[in-house]
Amino acid sequence: MTEHQPSISDTEISRIAQRIDQPLVLVGLMGVGKSTVGRKLASLIKSDFVDADDAIEKAAQMSIPEIFAQFGEPHFRDGERRVIARLMEERHGVIATGGGAFVDPDTRALILERGIAVWIDCAIETLVERTSRRNTRPLLQQGDPREILTRLYEERQPFYAQAPIRVQSMDGPHMDTAVAILEAVDAWL
Numbered sequence: 486m487t488e489h490q491p492s493i494s495d496t497e498i499s500r501i502a503q504r505i506d507q508p509l510v511l512v513g514l515m516g517v518g519k520s521t522v523g524r525k526l527a528s529l530i531k532s533d534f535v536d537a538d539d540a541i542e543k544a545a546q547m548s549i550p551e552i553f554a555q556f557g558e559p560h561f562r563d564g565e566r567r568v569i570a571r572l573m574e575e576r577h578g579v580i581a582t583g584g585g586a587f588v589d590p591d592t593r594a595l596i597l598e599r600g601i602a603v604w605i606d607c608a609i610e611t612l613v614e615r616t617s618r619r620n621t622r623p624l625l626q627q628g629d630p631r632e633i634l635t636r637l638y639e640e641r642q643p644f645y646a647q648a649p650i651r652v653q654s655m656d657g658p659h660m661d662t663a664v665a666i667l668e669a670v671d672a673w674l
Contacts, residue, residue: 492664501671502530508572509579509670510600512587512645514638516615517605517654518662519581525663532578537586541568549583558585566592573599584637588644601673602648603666609635611656649673 509526511519520536527534541564542548552561565586572580573595580600587593587602596602613631627633645651650669655661 492661493668498529498667501667501674502532504674505530505578505601505670508577508600509666510569510573510596510602511579511581511605511666512596512602512648513584513605513654514607514612514634514641514645515584516612516634517607518615518659519605521659522605522654522662522666523579523581525659526666527579529660529663529667530578534579534581535572535577536581537565537569537572538581538583540572541565541583544568562586562589562592565589566595570595585641587648588641593644593647597647597649601650601670603650603652603670604645604648605652605654605662605666606645607654609638611654612638 509523511523511526513519520538523536524534538549541552541561545552545564547555549561552564562585565583566589569580569582569586569592582592582596587596587604609631612634616630616634650666650673652662652665652669655665
């Protein structure tokens with residue numbers, strides 16, 4: 486299967502990429518595709534990609550479920566904010582955050598001040614299907630995933646809506662969502 490080609494030219498992509506002077510920080514619920522789309526987006530703009538959750542696990546030398554279990558969510562959120570601040574300071578091109586990162590007021594303020602926040606939105610049905618593929622999401626271990634995702638969406642939507650850019654996650658190739666983000670960033674800049 487060949488990689489889906491972007492619907493905009495390389496010249497147009499380069500023009501947009503040159504205008505981006507802060508990290509693109511992807512926010513949204515678990516399962517929207519922040520990591521997968523983020524990698525595609527970074528390759529489009531010839532930049533690097535980092536997943537904040539991976540960086541947190543590396544810094545803590547333990548998995549996120551282990552951090553939650555051993556120290557609780559408040560401790561995790563504090564460490565998450567510090568790691569995201571470091572990643573932004575290091576000027577990574579595209580940063581994918583965990584689903585709850587943008588809900589934390591200090592982390593949200595940091596991202597809004599030092600980055601370009603992009604909310605990847607997605608239908609609940611799609612999220613249920615995507616998150617059911619792996620059993621590694623601590624917040625989905627506490628009951629019915631559809632109910633939990635619906636509740637999380639309702640709780641977090643007002644925070645995600647503070648991102649200046651909102652793009653709907655596509656059911657098709659992830660490259661389509663990456664291109665939609667690039668076009669939305671171009672329009673916003």
